[in-house]
Amino acid sequence: MRILAGVGVLAAAVTVSCGGGEVACTMIGTPVGISLDIEQPLEAEVAGATMTVCWAETCHTIPVAHGFATVDDLPAAPVKVTVTLVRTDLAPSIEQTLEVTPELAYPNGPDCGAGGPQAGIRVAADGTVTER
Template sequence: MAARNLTTPVFRPRGMWRRTWPLGVLLLATACGTVNAGNGVECTAIGTRVGVSVDVEHPEVVSGTIEVCWDGSCATPALELYPSSRVAETTCTGTSPDDSCSARSEPTEGKHGFADLPGLPAKPVDVTLRLLDQSGSSLVDRNIALTPEMVYPNGPDCPAGGPQAGISVGADGSITER
């Protein structure tokens, strides 16, 4: 039995495509990395998480739930809390741009989390936050009005990434908007 010669089809542009397809490939590759804001500023295609961040200083909190309501409907996204840390010490080899710096972090007794809410509007919302201890007993059960604000991950001269809001819970259970 004779072997068949199977070749992979090769894209060979014809006519005007022969001249323009390299430009199209270049534009597509470039568009994936940056966006021109229209005023000469290059903006990266960095994403922004849309939702509500929660920082908890209360040392007995181990878990929590959050409900966010606007325009007559509510969402109950997952809220996982993770141990928080802070910068304890920094050192730098100098002050020039070529010098290096380092930081050492240490754990705190707090926790932090983020509730992803893709449809969160940049207008007032009602939030119910419940924080529980190890036994499942409620330590915090509060309603708070928040106003998410647009976040600009590349700075104010680039397009907004989406709205975010933040809640801080003190060691005494007090709640403030961030």
């Protein structure tokens, strides 16, 4: 009898915890901005990078650090981005412009609210720039 009662309590506890109650959300932050991935062997030839991000008649030129450009007021709407790569071998810099659409990121899942907009850009080994 005790064993059956214990199993019943355990089953009730599992049901309550899986029953869709409150969702636990952490205070994890979301960096707002645009990531930059550069393919090899081009990545080894890049000494530095900047992005000029434009929307609503305003432009911000931002250095890329550790593959990310922080854009504080980045909207979750289309923006024009000019990527400039400065090469180490004195070859001409690579500069290309494209439109990307940042999307809201949900670091704790959709039930915990959005953390901020992010976008991603990929530079192929031949210098072609595309949205990731």
